[in-house]
Amino acid sequence: MEKLIMKIQVFGEGTPSDLQSPYGCVTFVPFTAKVESELFTGETLPGAVDVQVETPDHVRNMCAKYMFQGKDFQGNDCKLYVENNGYLQPMNRQDPHFNAVPRFLTDSPALGAYLCRQRFRSEVQGMDWGVEIRIFDVLA
Structure with missing residues (x-):
């Protein structure tokens, strides 16, 4: 059984940079983002991409x-690093979300033992205001 543990709201910021080639x-x-959940509440530091x-x-x-x-x-100040990886296949481009x-990684002793394990998946979905990322514990 899965459990939703966190929702992250992502907002575009600045100008995207791109490189186009035949290859x-x-x-x-x-972007910037914020999260409010039972586990953690915070906002992104500069450099999110x-x-x-x-x-x-x-x-x-x-x-x-x-x-x-x-x-x-527990109300302690901390940092939470997130790296989210996914693939979008051409046939799924019309889906409103992808997995x-x-x-x-975190410097919070209260969060580290739980969050720094490989037991999560995310759903990324476009919204009118930006992107919402829903984090699920797949082993809950």
Whole structure:
């Protein structure tokens, strides 16, 4: 059984940078984000970026890397690094969301033992205001 543990709201910020070639393309999308959950509440530090690489056959890899500054569920100040990786196949481009795999690192002793394990998946979905990322514990 899965359990929703966190929702992250992502907002575009700045101008994307891209490179187009016959061998594929890459786009860097800067963003800001915030999260409010029972586990952690915070906002991104500068430097958050979503890197999208597309092959000539239109398979797209998305890798977002960002760090939050905030508070863990015990009220302690901490940082939470998130790396979210996913693939979008050409046949699935019309889907309103796609699945990815998040990885976490944190300096919070209260969060570290739980979040720094490989037991999560994410759903990334476009919204009117930006992107929502839902994090699920697949072993709950």
